[in-house]
Amino acid sequence: MKRRTFLSGVAAELSNRRVLLVDDNATNRRILEQHLRGWGMHVVVATSGAQALEMIKREASFDCAVFDMQMPVMDGEQLAASWRAIPGAMVPPLILATSMGRRNSAGEKHFHAVLSKPMKPSQLYDCLISTFTGAAQRRPRSVARQIDRGTAARQPLRILLVEDNPVNQMVATRMCEKLGYRIDVVGNGLEALAAVNQIPYDTLLMDVHMPEMDGLEATRRIRQVIPAERRPWIVAMTASAMESDRQACIAAGMDDHTPKPVTMESLEAALTRAWKAKGLVVGELHHRKPRDS
Numbered sequence: 445m446k447r448r449t450f451l452s453g454v455a456a457e458l459s460n461r462r463v464l465l466v467d468d469n470a471t472n473r474r475i476l477e478q479h480l481r482g483w484g485m486h487v488v489v490a491t492s493g494a495q496a497l498e499m500i501k502r503e504a505s506f507d508c509a510v511f512d513m514q515m516p517v518m519d520g521e522q523l524a525a526s527w528r529a530i531p532g533a534m535v536p537p538l539i540l541a542t543s544m545g546r547r548n549s550a551g552e553k554h555f556h557a558v559l560s561k562p563m564k565p566s567q568l569y570d571c572l573i574s575t576f577t578g579a580a581q582r583r584p585r586s587v588a589r590q591i592d593r594g595t596a597a598r599q600p601l602r603i604l605l606v607e608d609n610p611v612n613q614m615v616a617t618r619m620c621e622k623l624g625y626r627i628d629v630v631g632n633g634l635e636a637l638a639a640v641n642q643i644p645y646d647t648l649l650m651d652v653h654m655p656e657m658d659g660l661e662a663t664r665r666i667r668q669v670i671p672a673e674r675r676p677w678i679v680a681m682t683a684s685a686m687e688s689d690r691q692a693c694i695a696a697g698m699d700d701h702t703p704k705p706v707t708m709e710s711l712e713a714a715l716t717r718a719w720k721a722k723g724l725v726v727g728e729l730h731h732r733k734p735r736d737s
Contacts, residue, residue: 460484464490466495466512510538512540520541524540539555539571602645604628634657641669647715678698
């Protein structure tokens with residue numbers, strides 16, 4: 445399974461841009477670094493303001509920088525002020541990530557943009573695009589006109605969506621409908637297990653984090669109880685961007701992975717991979733018309 449990146453991979457506007465990422469939290473750093481690299485950026489990472497200043501004095505110029513606000517000894521605003529105080533320093537656009545309710549208008553003068561935490565990858569993506577182009581340009585909009593409404597006719601799949609969030613259920617259902625699919629929906633792993641025991645689904649779009657039974661456990665159970673010739677192709681849907689999370693999905697028996705928030709492009713690609721995989725396994729068995737209900 446190939447590693448997927450958020451918002452359909454390398455962005456031309458961000459490709460090869462040098463970004464300085466400064467955050468004392470190891471988990472936040474790994475997640476942000478993975479997204480930034482996935483968008484084609486060259487990432488230099490610092491774990492503190494002091495380390496960042498050393499890099500600034502030593503490294504070649506940066507195209508932009510992303511600072512966490514809440515860091516010990518030297519916070520994000522102090523780091524920005526220190527950078528600007530360096531004689532002859534070329535300061536690129538600076539982006540600050542700060543907890544809601546702790547924004548300081550006086551300190552924000554140092555920054556091109558201030559994003560509230562928890563910061564969604566889509567917010568950072570839009571902010572970076574705006575920084576380099578002068579206007580927001582979200583990738584999902586650019587591919588919306590390319591939706592292939594005949595996908596289901598060419599690649600008929602019986603699909604079960606396993607998702608506990610009602611809003612996510614609605615969004616994913618509408619996306620599938622735009623591709624020509626009519627899908628079934630359940631709210632947790634227990635319901636998914638019951639459904640696949642009754643209906644021979646080709647593909648499961650499986651959320652990972654759910655109540656009652658999560659997607660990992662549901663996948664393990666399905667692999668245990670469903671015969672190989674009837675096993676559905678299981679696509680993990682998760683907002684977790686860390687490699688360890690992807691490996692956990694693989695270890696549980698999931699076949700593919702698509703990051704949240706799911707885009708039309710990533711969904712269509714995942715369903716195409718599912719169709720090809722099922723075709724290799726079961727041949728003509730799945731060449732049938734899409735469901736009418």
